[in-house]
Amino acid sequence: MNLLSVEHLGISFGGVRAVDDVSFSISPGEIFSIIGPNGAGKTTLFNLISGVYRSDMGRVTLRGDDVSRLPPEALASRGLARTFQNLQIFARMSVEENVMVGLHRHETRNVLAHLLGLPSVMAENRRTRDEARRYLDMLHLRQVADEVAGSLSYGELKRLEIARAMASRPDILLLDEPAAGCNPTETAEIDEIIVSIARTGVAILLVEHDMKLVMGVSDRVLVLNQGRVLAEGAPDEVARNPSVIDAYLGHDKGAAGGDHV
Amino acid sequence: MMARFRQNRWFEPALIALIIIIIGLVLPSTYYFRIATLVLIAGLSATGLNLLLGYAGQISLGHAGFVGIGAYAVAVLPAKFAVPSLLAIFCGTLVSGVVALIIGRPILRLKDHFLAVATLAFGILIAMVLNNEQWLTGGPDGMAVSRIELFGIRIRSAQSWYWISGTVLVLAVVLARNLLDSSTGRALRALHDSEVAARSAGIDVARIKSIVFVISAVFASLSGSLYALFNGHVTPDIASFLNSIEIVTMVVLGGMGSLSGGLVGAVILVVLPQALSFFHEYEHLLLGVLMILILVFMRAGIVPTLAARWARGRL
Numbered sequence: 301m302n303l304l305s306v307e308h309l310g311i312s313f314g315g316v317r318a319v320d321d322v323s324f325s326i327s328p329g330e331i332f333s334i335i336g337p338n339g340a341g342k343t344t345l346f347n348l349i350s351g352v353y354r355s356d357m358g359r360v361t362l363r364g365d366d367v368s369r370l371p372p373e374a375l376a377s378r379g380l381a382r383t384f385q386n387l388q389i390f391a392r393m394s395v396e397e398n399v400m401v402g403l404h405r406h407e408t409r410n411v412l413a414h415l416l417g418l419p420s421v422m423a424e425n426r427r428t429r430d431e432a433r434r435y436l437d438m439l440h441l442r443q444v445a446d447e448v449a450g451s452l453s454y455g456e457l458k459r460l461e462i463a464r465a466m467a468s469r470p471d472i473l474l475l476d477e478p479a480a481g482c483n484p485t486e487t488a489e490i491d492e493i494i495v496s497i498a499r500t501g502v503a504i505l506l507v508e509h510d511m512k513l514v515m516g517v518s519d520r521v522l523v524l525n526q527g528r529v530l531a532e533g534a535p536d537e538v539a540r541n542p543s544v545i546d547a548y549l550g551h552d553k554g555a556a557g558g559d560h561v
Numbered sequence: 562m563m564a565r566f567r568q569n570r571w572f573e574p575a576l577i578a579l580i581i582i583i584i585g586l587v588l589p590s591t592y593y594f595r596i597a598t599l600v601l602i603a604g605l606s607a608t609g610l611n612l613l614l615g616y617a618g619q620i621s622l623g624h625a626g627f628v629g630i631g632a633y634a635v636a637v638l639p640a641k642f643a644v645p646s647l648l649a650i651f652c653g654t655l656v657s658g659v660v661a662l663i664i665g666r667p668i669l670r671l672k673d674h675f676l677a678v679a680t681l682a683f684g685i686l687i688a689m690v691l692n693n694e695q696w697l698t699g700g701p702d703g704m705a706v707s708r709i710e711l712f713g714i715r716i717r718s719a720q721s722w723y724w725i726s727g728t729v730l731v732l733a734v735v736l737a738r739n740l741l742d743s744s745t746g747r748a749l750r751a752l753h754d755s756e757v758a759a760r761s762a763g764i765d766v767a768r769i770k771s772i773v774f775v776i777s778a779v780f781a782s783l784s785g786s787l788y789a790l791f792n793g794h795v796t797p798d799i800a801s802f803l804n805s806i807e808i809v810t811m812v813v814l815g816g817m818g819s820l821s822g823g824l825v826g827a828v829i830l831v832v833l834p835q836a837l838s839f840f841h842e843y844e845h846l847l848l849g850v851l852m853i854l855i856l857v858f859m860r861a862g863i864v865p866t867l868a869a870r871w872a873r874g875r876l
Binding site: 372376408409411414415421465 | 735739745
Protein backbone atom coordinates (compact mmCIF):
# COMPACT_ATOMS: atom_id res chain seq x y z
CA MET A 301 0.00 0.00 0.00
CA ASN A 302 1.11 3.54 -0.67
CA LEU A 303 2.44 5.47 2.30
CA LEU A 304 2.15 8.89 0.72
CA SER A 305 0.05 9.85 -2.27
CA VAL A 306 0.01 13.18 -4.04
CA GLU A 307 -3.03 13.59 -6.29
CA HIS A 308 -3.36 16.42 -8.82
CA LEU A 309 -1.66 18.83 -6.42
CA GLY A 310 -1.36 22.49 -7.41
CA ILE A 311 -0.82 26.01 -6.08
CA SER A 312 -0.68 29.49 -7.64
CA PHE A 313 1.23 32.54 -6.52
CA GLY A 314 -0.16 35.72 -8.05
CA GLY A 315 -1.43 33.99 -11.17
CA VAL A 316 1.67 31.82 -11.67
CA ARG A 317 1.07 28.06 -11.38
CA ALA A 318 4.11 27.21 -9.23
CA VAL A 319 2.96 23.59 -8.93
CA ASP A 320 0.40 22.31 -11.42
CA ASP A 321 -1.42 18.97 -11.39
CA VAL A 322 1.36 16.89 -9.85
CA SER A 323 0.61 13.26 -8.90
CA PHE A 324 2.81 10.48 -7.57
CA SER A 325 2.96 8.01 -4.69
CA ILE A 326 5.60 6.46 -2.48
CA SER A 327 5.72 3.18 -0.57
CA PRO A 328 7.70 2.38 2.62
CA GLY A 329 11.45 2.01 2.18
CA GLU A 330 11.41 3.59 -1.26
CA ILE A 331 13.71 6.41 -2.34
CA PHE A 332 11.74 8.72 -4.60
CA SER A 333 13.52 11.71 -6.11
CA ILE A 334 12.23 14.92 -7.58
CA ILE A 335 14.53 16.73 -9.98
CA GLY A 336 14.13 19.71 -12.24
CA PRO A 337 15.76 22.99 -13.19
CA ASN A 338 15.86 25.94 -10.77
CA GLY A 339 12.39 27.38 -10.30
CA ALA A 340 10.68 24.16 -11.42
CA GLY A 341 8.63 24.13 -8.20
CA LYS A 342 10.49 21.43 -6.24
CA THR A 343 10.72 23.28 -2.94
CA THR A 344 7.16 24.59 -3.35
CA LEU A 345 6.00 21.00 -3.78
CA PHE A 346 7.87 20.13 -0.57
CA ASN A 347 6.23 22.97 1.30
CA LEU A 348 2.82 21.80 0.07
CA ILE A 349 3.39 18.21 1.20
CA SER A 350 4.82 19.20 4.60
CA GLY A 351 1.94 21.61 5.33
CA VAL A 352 3.89 24.86 5.15
CA TYR A 353 1.73 25.96 2.18
CA ARG A 354 -1.89 25.04 1.46
CA SER A 355 -2.71 23.72 -1.98
CA ASP A 356 -5.52 25.26 -4.02
CA MET A 357 -5.99 22.08 -6.02
CA GLY A 358 -5.72 18.32 -5.44
CA ARG A 359 -4.83 16.54 -2.22
CA VAL A 360 -2.15 14.73 -0.25
CA THR A 361 -2.91 11.49 1.57
CA LEU A 362 -0.83 9.80 4.24
CA ARG A 363 -1.71 6.13 4.79
CA GLY A 364 -4.98 6.82 2.99
CA ASP A 365 -6.00 9.82 5.17
CA ASP A 366 -6.41 13.21 3.53
CA VAL A 367 -3.80 15.46 5.18
CA SER A 368 -3.94 18.37 2.72
CA ARG A 369 -5.35 20.79 5.28
CA LEU A 370 -3.11 19.82 8.21
CA PRO A 371 -0.45 22.19 9.62
CA PRO A 372 3.22 21.05 9.77
CA GLU A 373 3.06 20.05 13.45
CA ALA A 374 0.10 17.73 12.78
CA LEU A 375 1.93 16.13 9.87
CA ALA A 376 5.01 15.67 12.04
CA SER A 377 2.94 13.83 14.62
CA ARG A 378 1.71 11.53 11.83
CA GLY A 379 5.26 10.54 11.02
CA LEU A 380 6.33 12.98 8.33
CA ALA A 381 9.68 14.72 8.86
CA ARG A 382 11.60 17.11 6.64
CA THR A 383 14.82 19.05 6.22
CA PHE A 384 15.22 22.52 4.75
CA GLN A 385 17.25 23.58 1.75
CA ASN A 386 18.03 26.96 3.34
CA LEU A 387 19.06 25.42 6.70
CA GLN A 388 16.57 26.03 9.48
CA ILE A 389 18.79 25.30 12.46
CA PHE A 390 18.16 26.26 16.08
CA ALA A 391 21.40 28.23 15.98
CA ARG A 392 21.55 29.24 19.66
CA MET A 393 20.97 25.73 20.97
CA SER A 394 23.61 23.03 21.21
CA VAL A 395 23.89 20.40 18.49
CA GLU A 396 22.57 17.78 20.88
CA GLU A 397 19.61 19.99 21.89
CA ASN A 398 18.74 20.49 18.21
CA VAL A 399 18.33 16.74 17.84
CA MET A 400 16.48 16.53 21.17
CA VAL A 401 13.91 18.98 19.74
CA GLY A 402 13.41 16.46 16.94
CA LEU A 403 12.18 14.02 19.60
CA HIS A 404 9.60 16.53 20.85
CA ARG A 405 6.58 14.58 19.61
CA HIS A 406 7.55 11.59 21.73
CA GLU A 407 7.85 13.63 24.93
CA THR A 408 5.26 14.49 27.60
CA ARG A 409 3.35 17.77 27.42
CA ASN A 410 2.54 18.27 31.13
CA VAL A 411 3.76 21.82 31.73
CA LEU A 412 3.13 21.69 35.48
CA ALA A 413 5.43 18.67 35.79
CA HIS A 414 8.00 20.54 33.67
CA LEU A 415 7.85 23.62 35.95
CA LEU A 416 8.25 21.48 39.06
CA GLY A 417 11.10 19.49 37.51
CA LEU A 418 9.62 16.20 38.70
CA PRO A 419 11.87 13.12 38.66
CA SER A 420 9.82 11.75 35.75
CA VAL A 421 10.79 14.82 33.67
CA MET A 422 14.46 14.37 34.53
CA ALA A 423 14.20 10.72 33.50
CA GLU A 424 12.56 11.77 30.26
CA ASN A 425 15.36 14.28 29.60
CA ARG A 426 17.90 11.49 30.03
CA ARG A 427 16.01 9.18 27.66
CA THR A 428 15.68 11.95 25.09
CA ARG A 429 19.38 12.81 25.36
CA ASP A 430 20.42 9.17 25.00
CA GLU A 431 18.30 8.71 21.92
CA ALA A 432 19.49 12.02 20.43
CA ARG A 433 23.07 10.77 20.82
CA ARG A 434 22.25 7.70 18.74
CA TYR A 435 21.24 9.95 15.83
CA LEU A 436 24.34 12.09 16.38
CA ASP A 437 26.42 8.91 16.09
CA MET A 438 24.54 7.88 12.97
CA LEU A 439 25.35 11.20 11.27
CA HIS A 440 28.92 11.45 12.63
CA LEU A 441 28.14 14.50 14.77
CA ARG A 442 28.84 13.02 18.19
CA GLN A 443 32.15 14.86 18.61
CA VAL A 444 30.44 18.27 18.20
CA ALA A 445 27.40 17.39 20.35
CA ASP A 446 28.01 20.14 22.92
CA GLU A 447 28.93 22.89 20.44
CA VAL A 448 26.52 25.73 19.74
CA ALA A 449 24.82 24.70 16.49
CA GLY A 450 25.47 28.10 14.89
CA SER A 451 29.21 27.43 14.98
CA LEU A 452 29.15 24.28 12.82
CA SER A 453 30.43 24.04 9.26
CA TYR A 454 27.99 23.96 6.37
CA GLY A 455 28.39 20.23 5.79
CA GLU A 456 27.85 19.51 9.47
CA LEU A 457 24.69 21.63 9.51
CA LYS A 458 23.34 19.67 6.54
CA ARG A 459 23.83 16.46 8.52
CA LEU A 460 22.37 18.05 11.66
CA GLU A 461 19.18 18.77 9.70
CA ILE A 462 18.94 15.08 8.83
CA ALA A 463 19.72 13.99 12.41
CA ARG A 464 16.98 16.23 13.79
CA ALA A 465 14.46 14.98 11.23
CA MET A 466 15.39 11.34 11.93
CA ALA A 467 14.97 11.91 15.68
CA SER A 468 11.21 12.24 15.22
CA ARG A 469 11.30 8.55 14.07
CA PRO A 470 9.45 9.34 10.84
CA ASP A 471 7.81 6.92 8.43
CA ILE A 472 8.55 9.29 5.60
CA LEU A 473 11.47 11.69 5.37
CA LEU A 474 11.53 14.68 3.02
CA LEU A 475 15.08 15.79 2.18
CA ASP A 476 15.39 19.15 0.42
CA GLU A 477 18.75 19.23 -1.36
CA PRO A 478 20.70 17.48 1.39
CA ALA A 479 23.94 17.60 -0.64
CA ALA A 480 23.69 21.15 -2.00
CA GLY A 481 26.94 22.98 -1.36
CA CYS A 482 28.69 19.88 -0.06
CA ASN A 483 32.04 18.64 -1.39
CA PRO A 484 32.28 15.20 -3.12
CA THR A 485 33.34 13.42 0.10
CA GLU A 486 30.43 14.90 2.04
CA THR A 487 28.06 14.08 -0.81
CA ALA A 488 29.20 10.46 -0.84
CA GLU A 489 28.66 10.33 2.90
CA ILE A 490 25.12 11.68 2.61
CA ASP A 491 24.46 9.23 -0.22
CA GLU A 492 25.39 6.38 2.11
CA ILE A 493 23.27 7.76 4.94
CA ILE A 494 20.18 8.07 2.72
CA VAL A 495 20.46 4.48 1.55
CA SER A 496 20.90 3.20 5.10
CA ILE A 497 17.86 5.15 6.31
CA ALA A 498 15.70 3.76 3.50
CA ARG A 499 16.87 0.25 4.37
CA THR A 500 15.19 0.63 7.79
CA GLY A 501 11.84 0.98 5.99
CA VAL A 502 11.59 4.78 6.01
CA ALA A 503 10.28 6.20 2.73
CA ILE A 504 12.44 9.00 1.38
CA LEU A 505 11.32 11.87 -0.78
CA LEU A 506 14.42 13.56 -2.13
CA VAL A 507 14.86 16.84 -3.94
CA GLU A 508 18.36 17.17 -5.29
CA HIS A 509 20.43 19.01 -7.85
CA ASP A 510 23.32 16.58 -7.72
CA MET A 511 22.45 14.26 -10.63
CA LYS A 512 25.03 11.66 -9.68
CA LEU A 513 23.53 11.35 -6.22
CA VAL A 514 19.97 11.17 -7.55
CA MET A 515 20.66 8.59 -10.25
CA GLY A 516 22.74 6.47 -7.86
CA VAL A 517 20.36 6.15 -4.91
CA SER A 518 16.85 6.58 -6.30
CA ASP A 519 14.33 3.81 -6.92
CA ARG A 520 12.20 6.18 -8.97
CA VAL A 521 12.65 9.70 -10.28
CA LEU A 522 10.11 12.39 -11.13
CA VAL A 523 11.13 15.29 -13.34
CA LEU A 524 9.42 18.61 -12.70
CA ASN A 525 9.51 21.47 -15.17
CA GLN A 526 7.67 24.77 -14.74
CA GLY A 527 5.53 23.20 -12.06
CA ARG A 528 4.39 20.23 -14.17
CA VAL A 529 5.43 16.59 -14.28
CA LEU A 530 7.65 16.05 -17.31
CA ALA A 531 8.47 12.39 -16.73
CA GLU A 532 8.44 9.72 -14.06
CA GLY A 533 10.13 6.34 -13.82
CA ALA A 534 13.33 4.42 -13.04
CA PRO A 535 16.49 6.61 -13.09
CA ASP A 536 17.91 5.22 -16.34
CA GLU A 537 14.52 5.42 -18.04
CA VAL A 538 14.16 9.08 -17.10
CA ALA A 539 17.72 9.88 -18.11
CA ARG A 540 16.99 8.57 -21.64
CA ASN A 541 13.69 10.50 -21.98
CA PRO A 542 14.19 13.05 -24.82
CA SER A 543 12.00 15.75 -23.29
CA VAL A 544 13.92 15.44 -20.02
CA ILE A 545 17.23 15.80 -21.80
CA ASP A 546 15.84 18.79 -23.59
CA ALA A 547 14.46 20.54 -20.52
CA TYR A 548 16.92 19.63 -17.86
CA LEU A 549 20.02 17.68 -18.79
CA GLY A 550 20.34 19.51 -22.09
CA HIS A 551 20.15 22.78 -20.27
CA ASP A 552 23.92 22.82 -19.71
CA LYS A 553 24.62 22.18 -23.38
CA GLY A 554 22.20 24.85 -24.52
CA ALA A 555 23.48 27.51 -22.16
CA ALA A 556 27.08 26.73 -21.32
CA GLY A 557 28.09 28.35 -18.04
CA GLY A 558 24.43 28.68 -17.17
CA ASP A 559 22.86 29.85 -13.96
CA HIS A 560 23.89 26.95 -11.79
CA VAL A 561 26.81 24.59 -11.35
CA MET B 562 34.44 20.02 36.00
CA MET B 563 33.33 23.63 36.54
CA ALA B 564 31.29 23.51 33.32
CA ARG B 565 29.49 20.35 34.42
CA PHE B 566 28.76 22.01 37.75
CA ARG B 567 27.36 25.06 36.02
CA GLN B 568 25.07 22.92 33.86
CA ASN B 569 23.36 21.53 36.96
CA ARG B 570 19.85 22.94 37.19
CA TRP B 571 20.34 23.89 40.85
CA PHE B 572 23.50 25.92 40.21
CA GLU B 573 21.91 29.20 39.12
CA PRO B 574 19.13 29.30 41.77
CA ALA B 575 21.64 28.31 44.48
CA LEU B 576 24.05 31.04 43.42
CA ILE B 577 21.27 33.64 43.38
CA ALA B 578 20.02 32.47 46.80
CA LEU B 579 23.57 32.73 48.19
CA ILE B 580 23.99 36.28 46.89
CA ILE B 581 20.60 37.30 48.31
CA ILE B 582 21.52 35.85 51.73
CA ILE B 583 24.94 37.53 51.83
CA ILE B 584 23.53 40.89 50.79
CA GLY B 585 20.73 40.53 53.34
CA LEU B 586 23.29 39.97 56.07
CA VAL B 587 25.49 42.97 55.23
CA LEU B 588 22.97 45.69 54.32
CA PRO B 589 23.38 48.49 56.86
CA SER B 590 20.04 50.28 56.97
CA THR B 591 16.35 50.22 56.15
CA TYR B 592 16.99 52.51 53.19
CA TYR B 593 19.24 49.90 51.56
CA PHE B 594 16.81 47.11 52.38
CA ARG B 595 14.08 49.08 50.62
CA ILE B 596 16.13 49.41 47.45
CA ALA B 597 17.28 45.79 47.56
CA THR B 598 13.66 44.65 47.96
CA LEU B 599 12.67 46.72 44.93
CA VAL B 600 15.44 44.95 42.97
CA LEU B 601 14.13 41.52 43.97
CA ILE B 602 10.55 42.43 43.07
CA ALA B 603 11.62 43.85 39.69
CA GLY B 604 13.78 40.75 39.20
CA LEU B 605 10.67 38.59 39.47
CA SER B 606 8.91 40.25 36.53
CA ALA B 607 12.21 40.34 34.60
CA THR B 608 12.55 36.56 35.11
CA GLY B 609 9.08 36.01 33.66
CA LEU B 610 9.67 38.34 30.73
CA ASN B 611 13.02 36.69 30.07
CA LEU B 612 11.23 33.40 29.44
CA LEU B 613 8.98 35.14 26.92
CA LEU B 614 11.37 37.62 25.33
CA GLY B 615 14.84 36.24 26.00
CA TYR B 616 14.16 32.55 25.41
CA ALA B 617 11.06 32.35 23.20
CA GLY B 618 11.82 35.62 21.37
CA GLN B 619 8.31 37.06 21.72
CA ILE B 620 8.21 40.77 22.58
CA SER B 621 5.76 42.23 25.08
CA LEU B 622 5.56 45.97 25.64
CA GLY B 623 2.57 45.59 27.93
CA HIS B 624 3.82 43.47 30.80
CA ALA B 625 3.34 46.29 33.30
CA GLY B 626 -0.38 45.67 32.66
CA PHE B 627 -0.04 42.33 34.45
CA VAL B 628 2.05 43.97 37.20
CA GLY B 629 -0.84 46.42 37.58
CA ILE B 630 -3.42 43.63 37.82
CA GLY B 631 -1.38 41.95 40.58
CA ALA B 632 -0.84 45.22 42.46
CA TYR B 633 -4.46 46.33 42.35
CA ALA B 634 -5.70 42.83 43.26
CA VAL B 635 -4.07 43.15 46.71
CA ALA B 636 -5.18 46.78 46.98
CA VAL B 637 -8.81 46.51 45.88
CA LEU B 638 -9.93 43.04 47.01
CA PRO B 639 -9.08 43.41 50.75
CA ALA B 640 -10.30 47.03 50.90
CA LYS B 641 -13.58 46.71 49.01
CA PHE B 642 -14.49 43.04 49.29
CA ALA B 643 -12.81 41.99 52.55
CA VAL B 644 -10.77 39.30 50.77
CA PRO B 645 -7.66 38.28 52.80
CA SER B 646 -4.43 39.58 51.23
CA LEU B 647 -2.95 36.13 50.60
CA LEU B 648 -6.07 35.06 48.73
CA ALA B 649 -5.99 38.39 46.87
CA ILE B 650 -2.46 37.61 45.59
CA PHE B 651 -3.78 34.32 44.28
CA CYS B 652 -6.81 36.02 42.69
CA GLY B 653 -4.45 38.51 40.98
CA THR B 654 -2.29 35.77 39.46
CA LEU B 655 -5.40 33.85 38.42
CA VAL B 656 -6.88 36.89 36.66
CA SER B 657 -3.54 37.71 35.00
CA GLY B 658 -3.13 34.10 33.89
CA VAL B 659 -6.63 33.90 32.44
CA VAL B 660 -6.33 37.30 30.74
CA ALA B 661 -2.97 36.23 29.27
CA LEU B 662 -4.53 33.00 28.04
CA ILE B 663 -7.45 34.81 26.39
CA ILE B 664 -5.51 37.64 24.74
CA GLY B 665 -2.38 35.52 24.13
CA ARG B 666 -3.89 33.22 21.51
CA PRO B 667 -4.85 35.92 18.98
CA ILE B 668 -2.02 38.35 19.86
CA LEU B 669 0.82 35.83 19.65
CA ARG B 670 -0.06 34.99 16.07
CA LEU B 671 1.42 38.39 15.29
CA LYS B 672 5.13 38.81 14.82
CA ASP B 673 7.78 41.36 15.79
CA HIS B 674 6.55 44.96 15.71
CA PHE B 675 2.92 43.92 15.21
CA LEU B 676 3.18 41.90 18.40
CA ALA B 677 4.92 44.85 20.09
CA VAL B 678 2.06 47.20 19.18
CA ALA B 679 -0.65 44.72 20.24
CA THR B 680 0.92 44.13 23.67
CA LEU B 681 1.55 47.86 24.01
CA ALA B 682 -2.16 48.46 23.48
CA PHE B 683 -3.01 45.89 26.15
CA GLY B 684 -0.75 47.62 28.71
CA ILE B 685 -2.19 51.03 27.94
CA LEU B 686 -5.70 49.63 28.26
CA ILE B 687 -5.02 48.33 31.78
CA ALA B 688 -3.42 51.64 32.81
CA MET B 689 -6.46 53.49 31.45
CA VAL B 690 -8.90 51.33 33.40
CA LEU B 691 -6.90 51.88 36.60
CA ASN B 692 -6.88 55.64 35.98
CA ASN B 693 -10.55 55.99 35.08
CA GLU B 694 -12.43 53.66 37.41
CA GLN B 695 -12.15 56.01 40.38
CA TRP B 696 -14.86 54.30 42.45
CA LEU B 697 -12.78 51.10 42.49
CA THR B 698 -9.15 52.14 42.14
CA GLY B 699 -9.03 55.67 43.52
CA GLY B 700 -8.08 57.01 40.08
CA PRO B 701 -4.74 58.72 39.38
CA ASP B 702 -4.03 59.26 43.09
CA GLY B 703 -4.04 55.54 43.64
CA MET B 704 -5.05 53.84 46.86
CA ALA B 705 -3.62 52.58 50.12
CA VAL B 706 -2.86 48.88 50.46
CA SER B 707 -3.60 47.21 53.78
CA ARG B 708 -0.62 45.41 55.29
CA ILE B 709 -0.51 41.67 55.06
CA GLU B 710 -0.71 39.52 58.19
CA LEU B 711 1.15 36.24 58.39
CA PHE B 712 0.51 34.05 61.44
CA GLY B 713 -1.03 37.01 63.22
CA ILE B 714 2.01 39.25 62.65
CA ARG B 715 1.60 42.40 60.56
CA ILE B 716 4.49 42.59 58.10
CA ARG B 717 5.80 46.09 57.54
CA SER B 718 9.59 46.25 57.87
CA ALA B 719 11.73 46.45 54.76
CA GLN B 720 13.85 43.64 56.19
CA SER B 721 10.91 41.21 56.29
CA TRP B 722 9.92 42.13 52.76
CA TYR B 723 13.47 41.62 51.60
CA TRP B 724 13.47 38.02 52.81
CA ILE B 725 9.96 37.33 51.52
CA SER B 726 10.71 38.74 48.06
CA GLY B 727 14.06 36.95 47.99
CA THR B 728 12.38 33.62 48.70
CA VAL B 729 9.72 34.17 46.04
CA LEU B 730 12.35 35.20 43.48
CA VAL B 731 14.52 32.14 44.13
CA LEU B 732 11.46 29.88 43.83
CA ALA B 733 10.58 31.60 40.54
CA VAL B 734 14.10 31.05 39.22
CA VAL B 735 13.89 27.37 40.21
CA LEU B 736 10.60 27.00 38.30
CA ALA B 737 11.98 28.86 35.26
CA ARG B 738 15.15 26.72 35.27
CA ASN B 739 13.07 23.53 35.51
CA LEU B 740 10.88 24.64 32.64
CA LEU B 741 13.88 25.46 30.46
CA ASP B 742 15.31 22.02 31.20
CA SER B 743 12.28 20.18 29.76
CA SER B 744 10.73 19.49 26.38
CA THR B 745 8.61 22.67 26.75
CA GLY B 746 11.76 24.69 27.43
CA ARG B 747 13.55 23.24 24.41
CA ALA B 748 10.48 23.93 22.30
CA LEU B 749 10.28 27.58 23.30
CA ARG B 750 13.96 28.14 22.57
CA ALA B 751 13.58 26.32 19.25
CA LEU B 752 10.70 28.47 18.02
CA HIS B 753 12.84 31.56 18.74
CA ASP B 754 15.41 30.42 16.17
CA SER B 755 13.14 28.91 13.51
CA GLU B 756 9.40 28.70 13.78
CA VAL B 757 8.99 26.66 10.61
CA ALA B 758 11.56 24.09 11.75
CA ALA B 759 9.98 23.95 15.20
CA ARG B 760 6.57 23.25 13.65
CA SER B 761 8.02 20.64 11.33
CA ALA B 762 9.50 18.93 14.39
CA GLY B 763 5.94 18.56 15.70
CA ILE B 764 5.93 21.53 18.09
CA ASP B 765 2.55 23.20 18.50
CA VAL B 766 4.02 26.70 18.34
CA ALA B 767 0.77 28.51 19.22
CA ARG B 768 0.37 26.39 22.36
CA ILE B 769 3.97 26.86 23.54
CA LYS B 770 3.81 30.64 22.99
CA SER B 771 0.58 30.82 24.91
CA ILE B 772 2.02 28.78 27.81
CA VAL B 773 5.09 30.98 28.17
CA PHE B 774 2.96 34.14 27.87
CA VAL B 775 0.75 32.94 30.74
CA ILE B 776 3.75 32.02 32.92
CA SER B 777 5.41 35.39 32.35
CA ALA B 778 2.10 37.16 33.10
CA VAL B 779 1.76 35.24 36.38
CA PHE B 780 5.31 36.19 37.41
CA ALA B 781 4.61 39.85 36.57
CA SER B 782 1.35 39.77 38.51
CA LEU B 783 3.07 38.26 41.54
CA SER B 784 5.72 40.94 41.42
CA GLY B 785 2.98 43.60 41.30
CA SER B 786 1.29 42.10 44.36
CA LEU B 787 4.56 42.01 46.29
CA TYR B 788 5.29 45.62 45.35
CA ALA B 789 1.88 46.87 46.45
CA LEU B 790 1.99 45.02 49.78
CA PHE B 791 5.55 46.19 50.44
CA ASN B 792 4.97 49.80 49.42
CA GLY B 793 1.60 50.17 51.14
CA HIS B 794 0.29 52.36 48.33
CA VAL B 795 -0.29 51.92 44.58
CA THR B 796 -0.91 54.31 41.72
CA PRO B 797 -1.79 53.54 38.07
CA ASP B 798 1.81 54.42 37.17
CA ILE B 799 2.73 50.84 38.05
CA ALA B 800 0.93 49.69 34.89
CA SER B 801 2.33 52.50 32.75
CA PHE B 802 4.05 52.11 29.40
CA LEU B 803 7.26 53.38 30.99
CA ASN B 804 7.21 50.56 33.51
CA SER B 805 6.72 48.00 30.69
CA ILE B 806 9.72 49.46 28.90
CA GLU B 807 11.73 49.25 32.09
CA ILE B 808 11.10 45.49 32.41
CA VAL B 809 12.06 44.96 28.76
CA THR B 810 15.21 47.04 29.31
CA MET B 811 16.21 44.89 32.30
CA VAL B 812 16.06 41.77 30.14
CA VAL B 813 17.81 43.28 27.13
CA LEU B 814 20.52 45.03 29.17
CA GLY B 815 21.23 42.15 31.53
CA GLY B 816 21.02 39.43 28.93
CA MET B 817 18.26 37.89 26.84
CA GLY B 818 18.12 34.17 27.47
CA SER B 819 20.01 34.38 30.76
CA LEU B 820 17.99 34.27 33.99
CA SER B 821 20.78 35.84 36.04
CA GLY B 822 21.16 38.40 33.25
CA GLY B 823 17.61 39.61 33.82
CA LEU B 824 18.39 40.00 37.52
CA VAL B 825 21.55 41.99 36.79
CA GLY B 826 19.37 44.20 34.59
CA ALA B 827 16.97 44.65 37.50
CA VAL B 828 19.86 45.68 39.77
CA ILE B 829 21.02 48.28 37.25
CA LEU B 830 17.60 49.77 36.55
CA VAL B 831 16.65 50.03 40.21
CA VAL B 832 19.97 50.91 41.84
CA LEU B 833 21.49 53.21 39.25
CA PRO B 834 18.84 55.95 39.39
CA GLN B 835 19.27 55.99 43.19
CA ALA B 836 23.05 56.17 42.92
CA LEU B 837 22.89 58.85 40.25
CA SER B 838 20.35 60.98 42.11
CA PHE B 839 23.43 62.71 43.48
CA PHE B 840 23.78 64.36 40.08
CA HIS B 841 20.21 65.66 40.14
CA GLU B 842 19.46 67.00 36.66
CA TYR B 843 21.90 64.79 34.82
CA GLU B 844 20.53 61.56 36.26
CA HIS B 845 18.50 60.56 33.21
CA LEU B 846 21.19 61.67 30.81
CA LEU B 847 23.86 59.58 32.55
CA LEU B 848 21.54 56.60 32.77
CA GLY B 849 20.78 56.84 29.05
CA VAL B 850 24.41 57.17 28.05
CA LEU B 851 25.39 54.22 30.21
CA MET B 852 22.70 52.01 28.67
CA ILE B 853 23.75 52.95 25.16
CA LEU B 854 27.37 52.16 26.01
CA ILE B 855 26.45 48.77 27.47
CA LEU B 856 24.41 47.86 24.42
CA VAL B 857 27.12 49.01 22.02
CA PHE B 858 29.92 47.13 23.73
CA MET B 859 27.95 44.18 25.08
CA ARG B 860 25.42 43.48 22.38
CA ALA B 861 24.23 40.18 23.82
CA GLY B 862 23.67 41.80 27.23
CA ILE B 863 25.95 42.01 30.24
CA VAL B 864 25.84 38.46 31.57
CA PRO B 865 26.04 36.50 28.27
CA THR B 866 28.86 38.77 27.02
CA LEU B 867 30.89 38.39 30.21
CA ALA B 868 30.20 34.63 30.32
CA ALA B 869 31.49 34.26 26.75
CA ARG B 870 34.63 36.27 27.54
CA TRP B 871 35.21 34.22 30.67
CA ALA B 872 34.87 30.97 28.72
CA ARG B 873 37.27 32.16 26.02
CA GLY B 874 39.75 33.31 28.67
CA ARG B 875 39.78 29.84 30.13
CA LEU B 876 40.12 27.96 26.87
